[in-house]
Amino acid sequence: MPRPSTPLLSPDRIRSTALAIIDRDGLDGLSMRKLAAELGVQAASLYGHVRTKDQLLNDIASSILSSVDVSGFSVDWREGLLRCARSYRAALSSHPNIVPFLAYGPAGRDESLQRLDLLHGALVEAGWSRREATMIxxxxxxxVFGSALSTFSSGFSADPADYSGRYPHLDRAHLLPGVARELDRDSFELALAAFVRGL
Amino acid sequence: MPRPSTPLLSPDRIRSTALAIIDRDGLDGLSMRKLAAELGVQAASLYGHVRTKDQLLNDIASSILSSVDVSGFSVDWREGLLRCARSYRAALSSHPNIVPFLAYGPAGRDESLQRLDLLHGALVEAGWSRREATMIxxxxxxxVFGSALSTFSSGFSADPADYSGRYPHLDRAHLLPGVARELDRDSFELALAAFVRGL
DNA sequence: TGGGTTAACCTAACACTGTTCGGTTAATCG
DNA sequence: CGATTAACCGAACAGTGTTAGGTTAACCCA
Structure with a gap:
């Protein structure tokens, strides 16, 4: 195929299709060839719109995290922390399969740092020292990231039958997919509340 | 080379060499061929001792986490939580490059579950409900995992020069490698203390 | 001591992966 | 109308995890 009359590809279309594949098939389920096929194109064509796969993943991550809400600090620093953490977690858990990628760091994503800077400033404004603000x-x-990893409660719902008897205290009921999701959210809320209260 | 007089390979030797490579070259720096070369062997030979690369990584992770200390609960549940979290973090941060692998879940590692079961039982013993125990x-x-990810403070020490001016509140001094490590540990201690106190 | 079995390694290959190079054609601009 | 550029393609490269089949040494039993 030569140059088509209307372009088949655009950075946006590539990003959204890639994210759809990640959501559907997991992070390892995304390959440039599969992505290209899904876009009706050959793999090499992607590199006219995307510098590298890693860059593509970074862009996707950035766009996911752009919805994080840091507006709560105008009310109160505790409220700011709560709102920021909740929206952060919401963003991550709506696309859980990309979280392992974030685990590779170093998160040099500009928007992340900007948000962090804002958060830090608000804490200093509220009376914490710079060092304390960083630690908080x-x-x-x-x-936020720990709960998004889903290494924990949602992590081991694979085969509940395996667990019976071998782990006397763990309740098998906790491992049903529906319960696990709710439990994950409640665990996050508990950890968040305990953390903010304990400051 | 035919069958050697004394075997060149053993699961232990494979695991420890693989871990050394991961520590040195990162998680992506480990390939079966490189591992084999380092062991003076061809890649295919590894598969007589190891079922799959994923399994190998799981085994390595298990052995790293086997040093986690869950003995503190005989004293007091708070002490148990603190001791468990600290030894868990110590184990992970002594081999930080394997942490991204853990982020993939689902952590069906037997020892992890056994530890979790013990922790859970101790919390129930102390008067928490089963659900609360799970959430705690x-x-x-x-x-623990969030702090091990090092996506945060140690994550962006790449090029401090880039940060000057663009993020008015973030202190560049926090990003020096030595400071970042200490800051990471202190942040972990603060989060842990706040969490346990807030329960 | 000899023969069969097994264990430990090998070479070669398969189906992938991300990425690059050089080509081909259509759209676009002067 | 002609030159340039943008958008795609085919083919290839080096690398990945993994498997099949072959070769030889060590081991066990008669």
């Missing part, structure tokens, strides 16, 4: 922001991120 | 254990893991 870090602690908040620990809880 | 999850919250603890959030902080």
């Amino acid at each position: 922001a870090a602690g908040l991120m620990y809880i | 254990a999850a919250g603890l893991m959030y902080i």
Whole structure:
């Protein structure tokens, strides 16, 4: 195929299709050839619109995280922390399969740093020292990312039959997919509340 | 080379060499061929001792996490949580490059579940409901894994020069490698203390 | 001591992966 | 109308995890 009359590709279309594949098939389920096929194109064509796969993933991550809400600090720093953490987690858990990618760091994403800077400034404004502000922001991120990892409760719902008897205290009922999701959210809320209260 | 007089390979030797490569070259720096070369062997030979690369990584992760200390619950549940979290973090941060692998879940590692079961039982023993116990254990893991991800403070020490001016509140001094490590540990301690206190 | 079995390694290959190079054609601009 | 550029393609490269089939040494039993 030569140059088509209307372009088949655009950075946006590539990003959204890639994200759809990640959501459907997992992070490892995304390959440039599969992405290209889904767009009706050959793999090489993608590189006219995207510098590299890693860059593509970074862009996707950035766009997901752009919905994080840091407006709550105008009310109160506690409210700011809560609102920021909740919207952060909401963003991540709406696309859980991309979280492992974020785990690779170093998160040099500009928007992330900008948000972080804002958060940090608000905490200093509220009377915390610079060092304390950094640590509080870090602690908040620990809880957000930790809960998004789903290594925990949603992690082991694979085959509940395996667990019976071998782990006397763990309740098998906790592992049903529906319950696990709710439990994950409640665990996050508990950790968040305990953290903010304990400051 | 035919069958050697004394075997060149053993699961232990494979695991420890693989871990050394991961520590040195990162998670992506480990390939079966490179691992084999480092062991003086061809890649295919590894598969006589290891079922699959994924399994190998799981085994390595298990052995790293086997040093987690869950003995503190005989004293007091708070002490148990603190000791468990600290030893968990110590284990992870001694081999930070394997943490991204753990982010893939689902952590069906037997020892992890056994530890979790013990932790859960101790919390129930202390008077928490089963559901609360699960959530508290999850919250603890959030902080441990979140801090191990190092997406945060140690994450962006790449090029401090880039940050000057663009992020008015973030202190460049926080990004020096030595400071970042200490800051990471202190942030973890702060988050942990706040969490346990807030329960 | 000899023969069969098994264990430990090998070479070669398969189906992938991300990415690049050089070509081909259509749209677009002067 | 002609030159340039943008958008795609085919083919290839080096690398990945993994498997099949072959070769030889060590081991066990008669």
